[in-house]
Each structure stands twice: as structure tokens, then as C-alpha cells.
Amino acid sequence: xxxxxxxxxxxxxxxxxxxxxxxxxxxxxxxxxxxxxxxxxxxxxxxxxxxxxxxxxxxxxxxxxxxxxxxxxxxxxxxxxxxxxxxxxxxxxxxxxxxxxxxxxxxxxxxxxxxxxxxxxxxxxxxxxxxxxxxxxxxxxxxxxxxxxxxxxxxxxxxxxxxxxxxxxxxxxxxxxxxxxxxxxxxxxxxxxxxxxxxxxxxxxxxxxxxxxxxxxxxxxxxxxxxxxxxxxxxxxxxxxxxxxxxxx
Numbered sequence: 001x002x003x004x005x006x007x008x009x010x011x012x013x014x015x016x017x018x019x020x021x022x023x024x025x026x027x028x029x030x031x032x033x034x035x036x037x038x039x040x041x042x043x044x045x046x047x048x049x050x051x052x053x054x055x056x057x058x059x060x061x062x063x064x065x066x067x068x069x070x071x072x073x074x075x076x077x078x079x080x081x082x083x084x085x086x087x088x089x090x091x092x093x094x095x096x097x098x099x100x101x102x103x104x105x106x107x108x109x110x111x112x113x114x115x116x117x118x119x120x121x122x123x124x125x126x127x128x129x130x131x132x133x134x135x136x137x138x139x140x141x142x143x144x145x146x147x148x149x150x151x152x153x154x155x156x157x158x159x160x161x162x163x164x165x166x167x168x169x170x171x172x173x174x175x176x177x178x179x180x181x182x183x184x185x186x187x188x189x190x191x192x193x194x195x196x197x198x199x200x201x202x203x204x205x206x207x208x209x210x211x212x213x214x215x216x217x218x219x220x221x222x223x224x225x226x227x228x229x230x231x232x233x234x235x236x237x238x239x240x241x242x243x244x245x246x247x248x249x
Contacts, residue, residue: 001151003030004037004062004094006107010069015113018082020075023055025090025107028067035062039092041072046085046111052076057092084113101153178239193238194223214242 010024023041037060043053055072062068070092078086090107154160162170172180178192187193209217211230222239234245 001031002033002035002094002096002100002103004028004035004092004103005030005105006039006070006090006092007067009088009090009107009110011071012088012110012112014111015115016078018078018080018114018116020077022075023072023088023090024069025057025092026067027060027062027070027092029062029064029094031096032064033096034064035094035096036060037062037070037092037094039070039090041088041090043076043086043088046087052079052086057090062094078114082114082116086114087111194236 005028006025007028008026010026012021012023023043025041027037029035037057039057041053041055041057042051044051053076055074055076057070058073060068060070087109089109092105092107094103094105150161156163156174162174165171172192176186176190176192180192207224207226209226209228211228214226214228214235217224220237220242222237224237226235226237226242227233228235235242236245237243
């Protein structure tokens with residue numbers, strides 16, 4: 001199954017010199033199959049949400065278990081004068097060699113400033129990576145690991161998870177095989193069957209047959225009940241076999 005996600009912005013950095021910028025993101029392939037990545041990069045003015053720049057990402061092949069830097073196809077020229085009113089968003093689409101559905105991912109917004117000249121030392125409280133053109137380290141200790149989530153495509157599928165109906169209940173068709181009709185019960189082998197007898201000790205109408213006669217019935221119907229006069233035992237046909245009924249006081 002595909003698991004290819006953008007993990008960080010490489011360009012721009014938190015404090016970017018006023019000059020043409022070609023955005024770059026880091027994309028990680030966590031799956032065991034190679035994948036192709038494409039997508040869009042957008043830059044907005046934070047105060048007005050005005051879209052200032054949009055570019056497709058270069059289509060890139062990412063081998064399984066690796067991470068690569070993927071650049072936009074065009075550069076952005078920030079408007080003068082320098083300002084601190086920008087943020088960037090990246091959206092990716094991963095497709096695999098196997099016939100898996102594509103995987104869309106969105107890298108959260110990253111706010112950055114455009115400075116008029118060379119950057120000085122990193123601001124107090126920030127990591128030295130700012131001086132080297134990087135970003136603050138992300139503390140993900142409180143986040144739920146991605147591996148604990150199941151993809152939406154797994155809902156209602158083998159080895160996936162149940163699909164809840166409008167009443168927030170698991171549909172009867174996903175509980176067992178057979179044809180549930182409101183009058184059957186679910187056996188421990190996950191098949192829907194007609195109950196062998198009614199409540200309160202009342203039995204369904206039954207036929208008197210010897211073992212030979214019972215086994216010779218050419219086409220028994222589901223729910224047919226027989227008293228075996230050879231074994232002195234009550235049997236019901238559950239649609240597949242004759243099942244003995246244990247009588248309780």
C-alpha cells in the first residue's frame with residue numbers, strides 16, 4: 001500500500017532573502033514499493049489570504065524507503081518591499097506501480113519572512129539550523145503515529161475495518177455469511193441460520209423419520225425439523241447439514 005508523504009519545507013526558510021525563490025519540499029516514501037510524486041505549491045499573503053504564486057512540482061520517482069527533495073517547476077519573485085506576511089502550502093499526489101489508489105497529502109502551512117538583506121544570527125530560542133538555511137526541529141512526541149491509522153480504502157474490506165451504517169451499527173452483511181432476514185441467528189462459525197426451535201420450550205412442527213429415511217430426503221429445506229425415531233433425537237436442517245438439537249428442561 002502506498003505511503004508517500006511530504007515531511008518538510010526545504011525552501012523557503014523562516015527568514016528568506018529578497019530574491020527569486022524556487023520552493024522545495026522533502027518527500028518520504030515509507031512504503032515497500034516505488035512511487036511517483038507530483039503536486040502543487042502555493043504561496044499566500046497571510047493578512048488577506050491572497051494567492052500570490054502557484055506552481056506544479058516536478059514529477060519525481062521516489063524509490064521505496066527513501067526521501068528526496070522535490071522542487072517546483074517555476075520560481076517566485078517576491079514583491080518589494082520586503083515583508084513578513086507570507087505562508088506556503090504544498091499538496092502532493094503519489095501513484096505507485098501496483099494498482100493501488102493514489103495517495104493525496106497536504107503539508108501544513110509554513111509562515112516565512114522576506115528580508116531585505118543577508119540574514120543575521122539565528123534569533124534567540126531558535127535552533128542553529130536557521131543559520132544553515134533549515135527550520136526548527138519538529139517535536140512530534142505528542143502526535144499519534146501514522147502507522148496506527150488505517151486508510152479509508154480499507155473500510156469494509158478483508159483485514160480492514162467495519163463500515164458503520166446510519167445508526168452507527170455494523171451492517172448485518174458484514175457480521176456473517178448467508179441471508180439475514182430478521183428471523184435468523186448468527187452462529188459461532190459466522191453464518192446466519194434459522195433457530196432450531198421456538199422460545200418457551202415450544203418446538204417447530206416436525207416429521208417422524210428413521211435415520212435412513214432422514215438421510216434419504218432428496219432436497220431438505222432450511223428449517224425442516226425431524227424427530228429421528230432411530231436415535232430418539234430432534235434434528236433441524238440448517239441449509240447445509242442436519243444438526244442435532246440438545247433439549248434442555
